[in-house]
Amino acid sequence: MNVVLTALVTSLAILVGVLTVTAWGIWFERKFSARLQSRLGPTMVGPVGLAQPLADLMKLLQKEDLVPEAADRAVFNLAPQIAALCALGAAAVVPFSAHIVGAKIDLGVLYLLAIGAVTVLPVFMAGWASNNKFALLGGMRALAQSLSYEVPLVLSAMVPVILAGSMDVSKIVEYQAAGSWIAIGPVWLGLPAFVLFLLAMLAESNRIPFDIPEAESELVAGITTEYSGMKFALFYLGEYVHTLVASAVAAALFLGGWDGPFAPGLHWMVLKTLALFTFVYWVRWSLLRFRSDQLMKMCWYWLVPISVALLLGAGAWVVL
């Protein structure tokens, strides 16, 4: 009983923590992007617009829930829930500090990759069930993109796994705490792997410069075209949570996780995660998006061969 209770409390705490950070992450992004474009961003609700996420939530809750006449109702309704569930589920194995982990499982990295692979399905479901050209095209692009970028993502995530000799995310962090961070471990190996992981992660979470699935100038809003109110909010939330959790995973796998001097582990983990999170927004608001075929070309011509080479390099490094 005690174990179950601890698990419940931990997971609830992580859930609330992730959701809170996500809500104010959205506020932060709006402020940040506004600053990049010499605007002020939200200012009206609360001091410096800090209560904006709450206002947005209230607005979304009150909106009418629309389902298109010709939509496949069951699939249409299920898609946003699965999307949010997948994004939140990945947070379970992220070690926020040496002791704060939702589930300490041996195969944490595999679990993360598996959840990441499932994330494609709700996107497709939404695109298909909406029965809308734009949604379908968006869904198709998302599928092609996720399928392709899955490969470099998995391969580059294998580099820390091979170096640390474990698939347990906590063990990988411990390995880095004992030696050097993997991003600078052997720097010729860790840094490219880290960059590849970041790129593939951006592509998987459909952020600019990889947000073709919802390129608003061509596809209205892609898969979310027909969604309104809370269902749209779930997609939106899922996307942000996905970015946040992926930043945390990248921090844990490559940047030493909770390892750092002076302050307790949690501080460092949060700091690194938020730094990567900010980096994602920085990229988002300063770069243009790729074209669909350029995206595929980059993945298959460059990222996949490089990640295979890195994998071989990691193997050689460990053996020699």
Next chain:
Amino acid sequence: MSDAWFWLLAAGLCASAVSVVRSRDLVRAVLWLALGLLLTAGLYAYLDAPFLAGVQVLTYVGGVATLMVFGVMVTRRHTSASAEASNDSNAVGVLAALGVFALLATAILKTDLPESSAPTQTTAELGRALLDTYLLAFEAVSLLLLAAIVGAVVIARRRDVETRETRGSAALPSIRVGRTEAD
């Protein structure tokens, strides 16, 4: 963990498997299949094989189901959500299913399965078995897969060249997404 989990998973698996066959809508069938594959992974996890469960989700739910969905998307008409599955060959399907079931059932009944031996280090043993004891078989399988991939590319490319010649259009050669948009 108790037997209740097993029965729950098995019942869900059977229900989704039946739904795959009974579903008139092709996309729904694929989604039911994805659920079935996910529940299979649940069975693996229940049987203390977490690695197998993870790989099952990664390759079957994330890979195979997604590829099927992709196939439906690029081959069917995009304007309507109904992609009807044809259920013309019911009798043959039932016969084939029964045949496979009989084969598997006899194989399982004839094999002397250990009562309960949950090995503690399945993943490490699995890795050692694949790269040591069964290295040759492992490499043969990967060679076979590689040959299959190359073959698929050759077939796809040939058709691509043909269509381009007949149409006289200089469509993007390798990316199918771009082509279907133009259709």
